[in-house]
Amino acid sequence: MQEKVLMKGNEAIAEAAILAGCRHYFGYPITPQTEVAAYMAKKMPKIGGVFLQAESEIAAINMVYGVASTGKRAMTSSSSPGIALKCEGISYLAGADLPALIVNVQRGGPGLGGIQPSQSDYFLATRGPGHGDFHVIVLAPASVQEMADMTQLGFGLADKYRTPVMLLADGTMGQMMEPVVLPEPQEIAVEKPWAACGTKMEREHNIVNSLYLSPSELERTNLERFERYAQIERDEVRWEEYCMEDAEICIVSCGITARISRNAIVEARKRGIKVGMLRPITLWPFPKAALAAAAEKVKSFISVELNMGQMKEDVELAIRCKRPVHLCSRVGGMIPSPEEILAKIEEVAKEGGC
Amino acid sequence: MEHKRLTLFAGHYGSGKTNIAVNYALWLRKTGDPVSIADLDIVNPYFRTKDSEEMLRNAGIGLICSEYAGTNLDAPAMPPEVYGLLENRELLGVMDIGGDDRGALALGRYAPAILEENDYEMLFVINSARPLTRNAADTLEVKQEIETACHLPFTAIVNNTNLGTHTTAEDVLRSMDYAKAVSEACGLPIKMHCCDARLYADLQGKAEPLFPLTLQRYYYHIQSEVSPWQN
Structure with missing residues (x-):
């Protein structure tokens, strides 16, 4: 077991993500979650990972889509107004059944709102953040320790159920400091035969896509996804x-x-x-x-x-x-x-x- | 413990600068001299000197901070009164600098005036429980970055190793070697070791000079903890 360290919630998310094997972070600064990006910017280059400050939140979520398509663990983080911008991309992730971690350190709204803490994205997160018929798993940590633990849990659930997962915190949680025992490094536990990571001339091409020309085919993917949702509702409820x-x-x-x-x-x-x-x-x-x-x-x-x-x-x-x-x-x-x-x-x- | 007219606290993000600065201003005020504290943190929107406004006012300490501190406007603006603090040499000044090199950048514009007066202490706040300053080498990297950003060299070290409200006397005692290693590697003296006021009696005589800290009130709201989920 690792020693206790004193961390901000935002930093704990970043470090836990790295320990979960995430080497691809894409973001855009916004208070009060900027420390996630700042931590990644400092640490990722030292461990051969990618930190990329995208030109916008929309670009960042689509970069997550790209990396997730290859089977690698990818994440982005933002705060309420930035998450609203990402919603189109989250819907595409859900439509393509891609695992990804999206961190939302909520602030007051609507509109530009403010930079102080809030839980006003509850509807946005729990009703499927984006267009179309879908859900994301939403995790609500209440301590810096849980920020770290649920980051790892989130990556695990995302891989297992091929779904985006949202870690829903608030400004206070992101900014407060508490002692935390960082989780052990985590291995990706599931096979990803669907990943577009090169055929090596040994298999057919994998295509990652959310567009279906046939309505019956699209209906089938929706129904299959909701079978997985039923399984999540049965096995993954936590309180x-x-x-x-x-x-x-x-x-x-x-x-x-x-x-x-x-x-x-x-x-x-x-x-x-x-x-x-x-x-x-x-x-x-x-x-x-x-x-x-x-x-x-x-x-x-x-x-x-x-x-x-x-x-x-x-x-x-x-x-x-x-x-x-x-x-x-x-x-x-x-x-x-x-x-x-x-x-x-x-x-x-x-x-x-x- | 000696003091200079101006005391500046800088260091790694989250090392405890604001809390120490507020407590240090209260300590200085006991000398009877007029004291002002200036919040020069332009990078951190939460947990600011401003949170202690009422307590500082009751203690007769002037608070200089951006009029936007604690509001919804994240404007990295410096209050003009900082110049008054630098010019009025009758006043004792405590300056709370933002974390890391990014936070210390804002100090640069005042550095020439501070160097010219030459009656200051620039204190490097360190905490070995922070993941990016666990050892002397990493800590000195942060020191170098801050000095490069603000053009003001540190004069002493403040050891503030802590795990928040979970800190034990042993945690502080264990950090002595770390503080000593940082001090020896950079040649700066240790001005003081900070500790939560509740640990003061346990540590007295074991870590000198010892400076007790009380937590700012804002934190108490959220102190209660949740148990880890079981299901």
């Missing part, structure tokens, strides 16, 4: 439960707000309120079954997020609106204090939430 054994109120929160919520839960429990938390770790696939099970036990839910209630809709869907789902949120780059969340817990408890 964490905290103080849920006797909980009467369930906070649902991911990423940075899950950490702040935890402080509020500790305080609320001191005041005798039975509150717990279900932290979705994969946002797609969403932990629907775990939430449905929680709805059998708790009286109400509070969705704590840095947007106007995007994840709240998924909670309501997962529990089939069986219990009330309240919203506690700050937007525009603001983050709630533990006291604000505690006040919401007390308000819900008073209304008879427990």
Whole structure:
């Protein structure tokens, strides 16, 4: 096991990607994720890798498409407005069934918005970021350690299911520093017989493409892809439960707000309120079954997020609106204090939430 | 511990410069002299001196920072008041320089005035727990890059080896050899070893001079940690 080092979330992503065997990074600077690119720029030339600052986000995602087509691990990173630009390319990656890691260190929007943290790309990430009928696996880390671990997990899932994976963090997660034990170097575990890496005159050409001239052929690829999605929804759902054994109120929160919520839960429990938390770790696939099970036990839910209630809709869907789902949120780059969340817990408890 | 009129903190990105600068300004203020702290960081939009604005004001310390610090405008602009700090020699000044050579570049325009007055300390903040400055050789590479960028040579080293709130007294003690190796390789003295204030009693007498740090308030929001996922 490696020693603990002190890293920024953005740096941990970059180093973990290198340890996952990624030697191709394409990006374009944008606050608050620029350290990913800066780290790659420093390190990639020293290890024979490629760091390329593209002329735009759109160029960068298409370079990822090119490298991913050859079977090599490739990634890009950006923040909200830059990710919006990449969406066309992400759709092409999905259409060509290419594995890739896309890191989104979210900031406030819409539009140019701001540079402070946000979770307002929840819809963008979980509804298939781009045109067409598809999903990407969405991972939501809540510590610098998870930034590193989920970077590796992301590459692994991408290869296994031949799909783009989005690591969905926020500005605070990218900028904060914590001790981290870097993961061990990772080998690519799966064969990629589809890769366009040279026939050596031994096989037919592999063609990587998302254009289908025959509608029935295109329908077939969509249906096959959704069979894989069903498998992902069955096998790859991840979440964490905290103080849920006797909980009467369930906070649902991911990423940075899950950490702040935890402080509020500790305080609320001191005041005798039975509150717990279900932290979705994969946002797609969403932990629907775990939430449905929680709805059998708790009286109400509070969705704590840095947007106007995007994840709240998924909670309501997962529990089939069986219990009330309240919203506690700050937007525009603001983050709630533990006291604000505690006040919401007390308000819900008073209304008879427990 | 001696001090000069101007104290500058520079070093590798994330080595802890801002936190030390704020704590050092508070320490200087105890001398009774007027103190101002200048945020010259143009590369890092988060975790800025500005986060401690209220605490600094209550302590009677002047804060010089870009009017855009802490806002949504990522404008790498220098506040004009920095020149006032350089010219008013009645004032003690602490300058928080941005990380690495990219951050130190902004210091270059003030270097001639600082050299001319010649009453300054340029402190190299080092942390061996940072992955790109794990050993003396890598650390000195960063030192060289910063000096080349800002045209101001370092005068001493500040050992700030830490793992954030997880730091133990042993971590600090283990870093003594590293700090010594950096010091010997470049010929600069070690001005002080920094430690989290909660470790001060454990380390007193073992790492001298020892300078205790309190964390800036902003970090406390997010201190609580998640358990790693199991499923």
